[in-house]
Amino acid sequence: MPELPEVETVRAQLAPAVIGRRLERVEIRDSRLTRPEDPVVVAAELVGERVAALERRGKYLVFWFESGRGLLVHLRMTGGFRLAGGNGLPDDPYVRAVVTLDDGSDVAYRDVRRFGTWQLLEPYDVEPFLSARLGEEPLGRRFTARALGERLAGRRAPIKAALLDQRTIAGMGNIYVDEALWRARIHPLRPARDLDAEDVKRLHRAVRRALEAGLARQGATIRNYATPDGESGGMQHEFKVYGRAGEPCPRCGTPIEKTRAGGRGTWYCPSCQR
DNA sequence: AGGTGGACCCGAACGC
């Protein structure tokens, strides 16, 4: 489940391989990837573009081209990139696209469940597209406790559901929301509007701490996630509550419980998180 | 208007 730390890790590894490179050849094997656009048309549009920058916005990767256009890649559940090693790309039925760069290297896009998306947008369409969908970057300077409080004010949805909404904070997903709520000692089903200023302050800090922990471990590897270099992340060994039903809370020893919030499996400590 | 739940996928885990 690539969330902000996983996507940022992908970005950091991919950037040196693609920045400054021209796309010589693009093969899109799965028509779902560019839906509703025709993959053949999108592939042809991409050929000849040169990568100026690679940015992450929430869970989106944005390949900025010198033309000003942007390719928005969303990995959803199981998407990922692979840089070809010494033996080239492995023969893999889940490779959905292959891009050959002007230095002769290949970059493969892999996705088991085929939820991921590629969207090629014109220069002035990228920002409006992203800002309509994404709130503040949680590791950016503009993400303050006050800004978070404003996003939560008046919302009666459970705090967990509010945090999964990408317009509240960009890049949070099921794992890091549970981890952040545990750090902040807030029950996932509490209505967002019931949080007081102190709660919001703790939550603001907890969101950053949880994401920074994930970044430091190059993300979490659950099922198939791997970085473009084929490495696994290490964050799955550091989870405080996610996926740990029945195990003791690292803070108080009470067994972790599992419930449902916002339609998702949700883990929390019934003692620390009232 | 804002919140909720189903659809989209398919491998893994589970049940019999």
Place this chain on the structure above:
DNA sequence: TGCGTTCGGGTCCACC
């Protein structure tokens, strides 16, 4: 052993 069933997860969209 082998089969069928359930589950999950990010986002969009229909519905309330």
